[in-house]
Amino acid sequence: MSIAERKEREKAEMREDILNAAREIVSHSGIDGISIRKIAGMIDYSPAIIYHYFKNKEEIIGILMEEEYRRILAALSPLQTTGNSPEERLKESIKSFMMLAVEMGDAYKSIMLNSSPAVLARTSVLQQGAACERPAISMVCRVLRELPGWAGSTDAQVELTAQTIWSLAFGLALRSIVEQVNEEQRQRLMEHTTEFVLQALRNPAKQPKGGM
Structure with a gap:
């Protein structure tokens, strides 16, 4: 050498x-x-x-945030698999995301609840246009459009729906960590949540149109 x-x-x-x-x-x-x-x-x-x-601690934080975001994208990888139905891919991705969050535990809370610009630059997903700026939201939007009846939905409706699903999974994962929910109950909650989401998505005509 x-x-x-x-x-x-x-x-x-x-x-x-x-x-x-x-x-x-x-x-x-x-x-x-x-x-x-x-x-x-x-x-x-x-x-x-x-x-x-x-250069500074912000550069270090940025690198750590990028690592965690890649882990989240990996958890959402079922969205991109072939052979499974869009519903099954969405269901598995929601579960995978929530399991990753619980596995991260307090680190997940610390990162996802942090409001500093360096962290929000990588974790924010609720802004208008997030489907274009955040790969995670974009992946959810793409699979939503594959669901029956969703192909003709507006971009705003699809993006808002993806953001709502993300927020639901985030909230459930966060409370599971805070309350230290046992494995059996956590699985029941994840199963119920994913089925609840899929039931809501099966009738896009009744979904709020989204956007102005």
Whole structure:
């Protein structure tokens, strides 16, 4: 290995050490607990060293948020599978998303309830036009249009419906974490919620039209 390659590897390892420290802080203190000084203390380096690898804590938070968003997209991957009906894909994705949230636990709460611009830049999904800006909402919108009777729905109606489904799954997952709901009850709630959503979607003519 050349000197240049070794330096690049050491740089990558140092960056990962810093990110690992930040991840640990999030797991114990939430996203607001991250600070350059805390990270430096955890890895026994000076804050100046951290700034050598990252511009500021916002850059570190941005990277962590991007990681979590990719996990969410992975949880929604059933939406893109072939061979299953649109209803089945939507049902499995809702369940997968909620299970991921519960698995993340307090870290999920910390991230998804955070209102800082750095976090909202990756977690906000309720703004008008989210279907174009957020892959997760876009994926839900695409599968909605595959459902019987939904092909001719307006963009506004589809987007608002996707945002409503997302919010329902988010709320249920969040309360499951807060209340520490046991596995059996959590499964019952997820099953009921997904069936409730699908029943509502089976008659698009009765859906609010959405938009002005």
